[in-house]
Amino acid sequence: MKLQNKVALVTGGSRGIGAAIARRLAADGATVAVLGRHASAAADAVVAAIERAGGRAAAFAADVSDDTAVARVVGEVVKRFGRIDVLVNNAGIADMKFLGDLDRAHFDTQFAVNTWSVVAMTQAALPHFPAEGGNIVNVSSSLVQAPGTQLSVYTATKAAVEALTRAFANELGPRQIRVNAVAPHITATDMTSVIPREHLESEAALTPLGRLAQPEDVADAVAFLASSDARWVTGRTLLTDGGRV
Template sequence: MSGQFAGKVAWVTGGSQGIGKGVVKMFAERGAAVVIGYSSNRDIAEDLARSIRDAGGKAVAAGGDIRNADVARTSVELALQEFGRLDILVTAAGVAGRQMLQDITEEDYRQTFDINVWGTIASIQAAAPHLTSPGGKIVTITSRMALNPFPGAALYAGAKNAVNAITESFARELGPRGITVNAVAPGLIKSERMAKAVETRGHETVAITPLARIGMPEDIAGVVAFLASDDSRWVTGRVIRADGGIV
């Protein structure tokens, strides 16, 4: 396939649903070969990969708990075996939750930080040695909640703040190799995982959003595509808010 990312190979963690799925579809439509990461639902990921191949693209699914560093390494190995290179990593795997102070458990803490933070680190750690240099691109998915958390979002906002910090740190570490590392911080996005949140606070969010609607996965995918393209070659270590303009 021809397009903006023709000849490029992208690995998208959490790529079978939500924002990750939107990113996978946009990369594939623009010519990239894609490794679709998923946690447990292999059928959804395989169906997405099959639909991309049926449309003339290149895609494979790579599954497993992203908290396991071996899963990250295996996914990178699959990209190299199937497509011969790795140019782009997007870390879209994550979990969100809402727990008030008195309800937070150690299990909540470990799941939130292990998946959102360690999963991001493990993915970057596995991919970095193999990314195109110069020219490799890493895009992490964080959240505007890290900047302005509401009650009950302490764990999630804390984890995403950590992702912001490691994004900036790894940008400095990998910059000498010509690899950029940036983050996208979405607001509320209409997706499978956020369906309940959209239902419960969607109207409130629309009311304070200048663009007056709920974000869609493709809205975030467009920002990711910019950060994964050569057009962003002078941007690194930055967190780009994509939330419809909420103050």
């Protein structure tokens, strides 16, 4: 298995894309730290599914926008599993507002969760990467390439994530730490279940492959970037959108 004896930390790992990533990395042999904002039955269910399949995992809880909580939870993961080889910065929120309704709280909250958390988690995890290097995979969005109405701030947070991805790849390359990102379009999760069915059908029709993404579609791309199959890939954002953009 390509991630045998590796330890992976997945933020936002209790549901949706994050849960699929956690299950896929475990299937590839990684021991997985499933990080959610709160202790939850959902996180426990992801861990249970991994263990039933013969893998190893544990649930952890922290607000990734809180520096103190980030430092604490990374310490807990390392105490439990000894190190970190793969960090997946997946946690995020998406709140919709028209330009005229934007306010500072809306802006600050999304940048704290979607962008600053990438910095904070990476800073906290780096001392625990082994000497031979490792992998960081950030989750962006195809909206960076084709912004949508009412999602200007969310899109800006993800554009910043892609910029950080390129910059961190350059800085961490000498340590043999690769940094990449995936950029999915609308994915069938509980987060997107509130989108009107007509809009989802329209998006599927506009996608060359004729459907919406499933969380596993994105998880497979993350697993590729986290593996040695992508050993010569760093500083890149992989559009995982079925050709929609």
